[in-house]
Amino acid sequence: MPPRLTALRLQLLRTLARLTREGGHPPSAEDLARASGLSAATISFHLRALRELGYVTKQGRFGGLQLSEKAQLAVGAGIPIYGQIAAGPPILADQSPDHVTPSLDALLGVREGDFLLEVRGDSMTGIGVMPGDYVVVRPAAEVLDGEVAVVLIPGEGTATLKRLYRFGDEIVLMSENSDHPRMTFPADQVVVQGRMIARLGVAVPRVSKGRS
Template sequence: MPPRLTPLRIQLLRTIARLTAENDGPPSAADLARACGLTEGTISFHLKTLRDLGYIGRSGARGRLNLTEKTRALIGMGLPIYGQIAAGPPILAEQVPEQTTPSVDALLGVREGDFLLQIRGDSMTGIGVMDGDYVLVRPAAEVLDGEVAVVLIPGDNAATLKRLYHFGDEVTLMSENPHHPRMTFPADQVRVQGRMVARLGVAGPRVSKGRD
């Protein structure tokens, strides 16, 4: 029978990922054995199978255990990319992954200090930001005209996501929904908290209005 990926071997891969994150570097086989409470002989048997299956590699004099991109996709450290999908004329949907992302963070270009906010309301639907979505925000005290920013509204002690423009001594916040009016404030009363850099549409598929 050919070697296969058993629940124990998946757990070993997850443990390698955890040890790598905790120690800022990949573990050795001995480190993995101690963490799992198994003998080095047992670990060695399973690691050989995992190497044969293409889930791990070794590097360095001490044989550190490195996870492959195949493993990162398997245990949720990355997502498989199955080619392209048409939003216009149909194209063939490939069934074999062309590549995998290292992680969702890498896919979005997350930097240290970035944070997520969940959207409440429909003022930014014109750019695809729907109620229930998350937006990735990069902290900034200033943004360029036309950028979408997280802004503290004067007097309300509340933040809003709007497109921002400077006009002399005033700042205008504009929605991406014609049903929401623009807001104008003195520039010295507006506090920019950050700039939107990405959107995560996790609220589920939407059904277009006006269709049966």
Template sequence: MPPELTPTRTRLLSLILSLGKDATTTRVAEKARVSKAAISNHVTALRTLGYLEESAGRYAPLTLTDRARQILQIGIPIYGQIAAGRPILAEQAPDQTTPSLDALLGVRDGDFLLEVRGDSMTGIGVMNGDWVLVRPASTVQDGEVAVVLIPGENTATLKRVLHFHDVIILISENPDHPRMSFPAEQVTIQGKMIGRVGMVPTRGRG
């Protein structure tokens, strides 16, 4: 740890992390069982040292900087870049760490994950067993991938949505799965896909 990060300040950073959006100075003081004035002094110092973001308002939650997250070893190490064309040197030391998977995917309040079952969307890299990040929405733009409630069934599907007059066409990204068409008034959009989390299996040659 850097010398300016005393055990007390390191503990405070960990408390702020654990409290998330509830990490106000008052709440941190309660959890740390010290006075609010003492916490305020540490917060000022941690901001000056670059471990806490500048305040967005008097009652705004305390927010760790990327530097603080890296010191606390939060997130996944990022080891530079990898070439998909001409080979480049693979770095051995991480340049940084991701703040969190939420930050990496740009998660907002209300977003949720769904586990994919089936192979109808493999053409865009969504494989069976992957997780897709969905943002709630009742409408989507033409061509966006959405979670759609199938008319007459209590099931939802992940499909690309096209609008054609008063008809909605649901398109798979796998030629083995035919497109589906329904009257627009019968289709319920539950959200749009904004990200994917999954492991791409490696394949050796037979």
């Protein structure tokens, strides 16, 4: 008889999802056995069935257990991705998910050491960074010209999010809002703390300029 997704195996998938979320990496079969209170032999038997069913794969040199997209849909892990949405000519919105992302960390490409900052002010609205949004920052002492950086303002002890350019011995910080003037400082007084790699638009809905 071919293997099937029993209630116990579904619970094992949920446990795997939880261990992955809490540990930040795919757990081992031993981790799953400890968390489930089952013997190594029992876990091995059910993992073999789950692999045959396409719910579990092994990842990395240490054989961490990773849920497939099929498994993530089964246990409700991750965020469903419902096809595409048009920003130009309209397209039909699908009603069933194509696949899921394992986590927001995976979707945004977050690495160990990255952190979030809540945005205050409207100086970067031109690139869609609104007050109340969060930006994902990757620590860095230097950024490329034109990248959006977290920078300590000389003499103020405060940080700002701006697009950074170097001109000789000067650093120019540019806003993405014409209401905010550029700022220029001696390069040796500017401390870069990181660069923006992603944005989470969690602020309340806004109305575009020019609309009532």
